Structures are given as C-alpha cells and as structure tokens.
Amino acid sequence: MVLYDSATLGGSCSGSSSSSSSSKPPPLQQRQQTQQDIDGLLAGAGYRVRSSELRKVAQRLERLETAMVNSPADLSQLASDTIHYNPSDLASWVDSLLSEFTQPPTCPSEFIMDPETNQTVVSDAWTTAEPHMPQVHQNISYQQQSLNNQLTVDNQLTVVTAMEEDSGIRLVHMLMTCAECVQRGDFSLATSCLEDMQGLLTRVNTVCGIGKVAGHFIDALSRRIFQGIGGGSINGGSAYENEILYHHFYEACPYLKFAHFTANQAILEAFDGHDCVHVVDFNLMHGLQWPALIQALALRPGGPPLLRLTGIGPPSPDGRDSLREIGLRLAELARSVNVRFAFRGVAASRLEDVKPWMLQVNPKESVAVNSIMQLHRLLGSDLNRNSPIETVLSWIRSLNPKIMTVVEQEANHNQPGFLDRFTEALHYYSTMFDSLEACTVQPNKALAEIYIQREIANVVSCEGSARVERHEPLSKWRTRLSGAGFRPLHLGSNAYKQASMLLTLFSAEGYSVEENDGCLTLGWHSRPLIAASAWQAVSDGTADFPA
Amino acid sequence: MVQNHHCEDHETVGENKEKRPKFFINDHVDILIEILKRLDGRSLCVAASVCRLWCTIARNDSLWENLCFRHVSPPPSSVRSVVLALGGYKRLYTGCVRPVRSRLGRMRKASWSRDEVQLSLSLFCVDYYERLGGSNSSGRLVGESSPSSLMFLCKPVNV
Numbered sequence: 001m002v003l004y005d006s007a008t009l010g011g012s013c014s015g016s017s018s019s020s021s022s023s024k025p026p027p028l029q030q031r032q033q034t035q036q037d038i039d040g041l042l043a044g045a046g047y048r049v050r051s052s053e054l055r056k057v058a059q060r061l062e063r064l065e066t067a068m069v070n071s072p073a074d075l076s077q078l079a080s081d082t083i084h085y086n087p088s089d090l091a092s093w094v095d096s097l098l099s100e101f102t103q104p105p106t107c108p109s110e111f112i113m114d115p116e117t118n119q120t121v122v123s124d125a126w127t128t129a130e131p132h133m134p135q136v137h138q139n140i141s142y143q144q145q146s147l148n149n150q151l152t153v154d155n156q157l158t159v160v161t162a163m164e165e166d167s168g169i170r171l172v173h174m175l176m177t178c179a180e181c182v183q184r185g186d187f188s189l190a191t192s193c194l195e196d197m198q199g200l201l202t203r204v205n206t207v208c209g210i211g212k213v214a215g216h217f218i219d220a221l222s223r224r225i226f227q228g229i230g231g232g233s234i235n236g237g238s239a240y241e242n243e244i245l246y247h248h249f250y251e252a253c254p255y256l257k258f259a260h261f262t263a264n265q266a267i268l269e270a271f272d273g274h275d276c277v278h279v280v281d282f283n284l285m286h287g288l289q290w291p292a293l294i295q296a297l298a299l300r301p302g303g304p305p306l307l308r309l310t311g312i313g314p315p316s317p318d319g320r321d322s323l324r325e326i327g328l329r330l331a332e333l334a335r336s337v338n339v340r341f342a343f344r345g346v347a348a349s350r351l352e353d354v355k356p357w358m359l360q361v362n363p364k365e366s367v368a369v370n371s372i373m374q375l376h377r378l379l380g381s382d383l384n385r386n387s388p389i390e391t392v393l394s395w396i397r398s399l400n401p402k403i404m405t406v407v408e409q410e411a412n413h414n415q416p417g418f419l420d421r422f423t424e425a426l427h428y429y430s431t432m433f434d435s436l437e438a439c440t441v442q443p444n445k446a447l448a449e450i451y452i453q454r455e456i457a458n459v460v461s462c463e464g465s466a467r468v469e470r471h472e473p474l475s476k477w478r479t480r481l482s483g484a485g486f487r488p489l490h491l492g493s494n495a496y497k498q499a500s501m502l503l504t505l506f507s508a509e510g511y512s513v514e515e516n517d518g519c520l521t522l523g524w525h526s527r528p529l530i531a532a533s534a535w536q537a538v539s540d541g542t543a544d545f546p547a
Numbered sequence: 548m549v550q551n552h553h554c555e556d557h558e559t560v561g562e563n564k565e566k567r568p569k570f571f572i573n574d575h576v577d578i579l580i581e582i583l584k585r586l587d588g589r590s591l592c593v594a595a596s597v598c599r600l601w602c603t604i605a606r607n608d609s610l611w612e613n614l615c616f617r618h619v620s621p622p623p624s625s626v627r628s629v630v631l632a633l634g635g636y637k638r639l640y641t642g643c644v645r646p647v648r649s650r651l652g653r654m655r656k657a658s659w660s661r662d663e664v665q666l667s668l669s670l671f672c673v674d675y676y677e678r679l680g681g682s683n684s685s686g687r688l689v690g691e692s693s694p695s696s697l698m699f700l701c702k703p704v705n706v
Contacts, residue, residue: 295668
C-alpha cells in the first residue's frame, strides 16, 4: 500500500473520482496545461508530469515495475517504513521509490524486434529527425546512443513503442483541437497548436503510419490558416501533372482498377445485344479504363458492336491535344482487335460546362455514361442558380442512357461543419494510407501519395468553389440519384467475382470487396473506401428507346 | 522431363521402324512438337535453350496457345486473333496467365474458369495499351516503356 500526505494533494483534478467522471478534461484546461508543458492527457487522469520528462518517467516506471517483480522482499519494507511523495507528481514519486531498491533489476541484454507492418497509431520504429533507416535493428542501436545515459536495455522496446503510441495519440488530439480552433475562428490559438504539432512531428516516425498522415493534415491546416481558403497552388496543378499522379495512383493501389473493371463489367452486360453503342467518359485521363472494354467487346459472342467513345477532359495548355492522342491510341488498339471504333474528345475545364449537344448522341445508339469520381465535384452549390449537379443529372437523363456507372469515394466530406469534415477526413485518409502500405513499387507509391495529399488539402483547406472534393457516401448518392429520376441496377455476381479475383491478384491482405444492396464497395479491413454503382434512367413513357 | 519423353519415344519408334543404331529426335519435328506441346512453361523455356531447332519450335506461338488454354473448359473461340494482335500467346502466358494462375492457386488445378480467362485477357489488353503509349512520341505520358500496369503481378505473394 502506498501512503501519501493528503494535504499536499493539490493539482487540477480530484484524485480518484476523476476516472469516473468525464473522460476528457475540458479543452480549455487542457490547453493551458499544454502551454505550461504539463502533459494534458495525463493531467486528465490526475497526474502532473512535464511533457519533456515523459520519456524519463516512463522508463523509470518500467524499471520500478521490474524491480518490484524481481525483489518482492523489498515490497513489504515499502509498505511499512518509507515515506512516499505525492503520486500525482509522478516524476519525483517514482524517483523516490526507485531509490528504495538497492540493486538495479536484472535485465535481458537482447530484445526481439517485431517487424510487423504499421497500423495508424502504433509504430514500431523510433526515429528523431534522422531519415528512416531500412534496418530496424540499426535504428534501435542508434537510439541507444542518443538517449539518456541512464538507460538500461531492459524493456526499452516497450517503452519506445509506448512513447510512439503516446505521441501518435497526442498528435491526433492536437489535430482535433486545432481544427476546432479553426472552426471557431480562433486563429492565434490554432497557430500555436500548429507549432506544437510541428514540434511533435519531429519525435514521431513520419515515413509511415500516423506520422505521415498527420504531416499532410498539418500542412493542409497551415495552408488554410496562412493562405486562406482559395486553394492557391493546390488547385493550380496542371492537367498534365494530374494525369501523371492519377496514373501512379492507378498503379499503386487497386481502387481505380476496381472502379474500371467493375464499371466495364456493368457496361458490357448493359450493351448485350446492341450493335451501336456509345460510351461517354466524364474524365478520360489516359483512357486506361477502355482497353479492357474494347477487348471484352471484341470477344463477346455475336461479335463486336460499333463502339463510339466520347472522352471529356480538361483542355491541354500548350497546344498538345492530349484527348486526341489518347483517342488515337485507343483507336489503334481497337483496330488491332477488329472493333469498329470512333473517338471524340470534348475539352472542358469543368464538368458543368459540358452541354449535351457537344456529345452528339445519335438517337439510334445505346448510351452508357461513365463517371469515375467526377459527380462529387458538382456538389458545390452556387447561391444564385441551381446546383450544377441537378443540371448535369437532368441532361444525362435526357440522353436516356442504357446505363450510368458511378464510382465515388465512400466518405462524408461534404458536411457544412469544418470539424466534422476534418474528423471524417482524418479517419478516411488514415485508412487509405494504411492500405497504401501494401504497395512497395516506387515511384508509384510516392506519387500516389502526392495524389492523395492533394485531395486532403482540398478537403481541409478550401471552401466555396475552390473545394471540389465534396465526397458523399453511397447512401446520399442513392437518395440524390433516385430523386433525379434514376433507378439502381444491380451489379451482379460477375462483377463481384471479377472484383474478388482482382483483389486476390493484388495479393495484399487487408483489402475487401463487399456487396451493398446491388452496389460493390472496396475497402481496407472492412472500412469501405470506394463504392461503385450502376443506374438507369426511369422511363417517363415519352422517351424513344434506342434499338 | 524432356529426356524421359525421349526415351519412351525411342522405344516406340524403334519398334515400329526398322532397327536403326541411332534415333535423333530432330529428324522428326512433328513428334518433337507433340512432345513440346505437353510441357509446362518453365520446361518449355528450358527446351528453347537446347539447340537452334528447338528454339525455333519453342518460339512458335501455337505451343504457347496450348499452354495457356489447355486447361480451360470450355475452350474460348475467336480469342486467337485478338491475342495475336495484342502480342501473342507467349507474351500472354509469361506476362499474364502464369502470374494470374499462380496467384489464384490454379497451377495444379485441372481447369480454370471463363472469368479467369477473361480477366487475364483484360489485363493483357491493358498491358498492350500501355506498351503502345511507350512507343509513341507521346510515350512520356506513361513514362516508361515497360508495362507498368502489370507490375503488381510481379510482387511476391503474401503467404
């Protein structure tokens, strides 16, 4: 039993009752303590420890525990004779107890490093500002020299991972605090939070795990605070850059492949029996989706149809007609496999600028509209006129497509409140970065990360018309599309089988395909990250059905 | 494996024809082709290094066609023109079919399904498309001439 002088029990919390009351101290108190260098989280539990001493105190607690376990004879002495200090001043308390033990605990001189891959919060590599070393073993021995000379080797690993986890949790808390300050408009406090976080980042492994994601969010927040909500350089990336990043994102993780293959399967099934087909692609990029469809149409029983493809994309700045080049490539492929093919490019910097007459849809052909992560860009509402999404959905409907394939991020990043959006984005992108760890192929991975980083910056630091990444979850899209006159088409078991096979090929444990009421979602460890669905315009009785 | 075939054929041929002191398989290209048709991919590549005649025969795409689809039931029709246009059966096998089948655990299974065939062909087509990009002057869009879309198949499989 530990005795302490109850008169000296001061501090900010009421001792044992604090654990049963609210789990978090009020934010104001926490911030004050942070400014005095007292660790906020421990203060909530009733202990006052300086942040700078956290590492030392943790190590000494470990040693104390080992000592107690190893020499039970001394424990009874502790119970009866010794005077103890106030345990809420944890540093001096543990020092006093340690001095009671005569000999240092015996310890194993080796420890075993568990080279498991990281999850978001716990990381098993410890670095300072040094670059990440590939050999974890070297890492630990390097740290041995740079840490305090009092360190013994015993349980150093547990201490390290505990510290790392602690820093990771602190980072997340500080991110939330900063976001809340931003929402309230308290930019001075937000700025000081940012500085704290940047200091904390140097103590956390930023190559992977929570450190990396946090780094991107800290960047986005500082962008918002210092550069305003206009977006600036994030939205100013050239079309060419975007295509490259998109391509590497395609290579690095299975999300886009899943999107393309699932949409193609749905389009293939919808075009069954039709001889004149027209596909409208809302974002052509490098046209990576279409070779597989062309090949599938070439091999379908009954022979290939006449395929027209209309690709929409941003205009290219320097006189290059990138849309036309992609069209030529696709045409060459189609010619090799004997599919009659025609391509048309529509250059538009925003999807709402496209008018249906530009697509030149022939009334006799069957139309498929394909939107891979494009519809959410239309959700920014202009106060003066209709939301662009309604305009676009109505002209899509007027084309009477046989099928409209919609693939969207499965996240709720369009909430009006900044803090809610921020929280949701933190969870979503942490999961996505975790899933990216499975990719080891460079430079795909690094460029894919830049692609995701741009999305994060747009969600967090932009507002109004600059914010285009307005992701909404599948349930909202269902409501919206049903309200606009579309009915859902079930994706079918072929699409599911194909998606599962694709995942098995990708051979990274952790991805999962799920079926959600006729739609397919791909996610990481049961958190869906991207959702694919198919729709058909509800006939109002007056439209002509194409042959 | 090749040598076993050789010995068996030696006996069969030796009985059917007049006894000759030597039997040289290279004199009987049709039998050689029949033998090579039944090999697995790795052995076929090894066979291609034996001599010039075997090398020429092993490069013959029909051998690889057999290899790709000998276990497919039902065998796909009209695939040949498409596959040849996209780069040939040898490329299809080494680039797509073998990694797909080994990943899906089908190397020893008797037959694989239409879906698996279709997926291999689709991946093969994307591969061809990317190679197209590499050869054009606008190949900088892709950046490298080697097909990058299939690189994920080269990663070691997590057991």
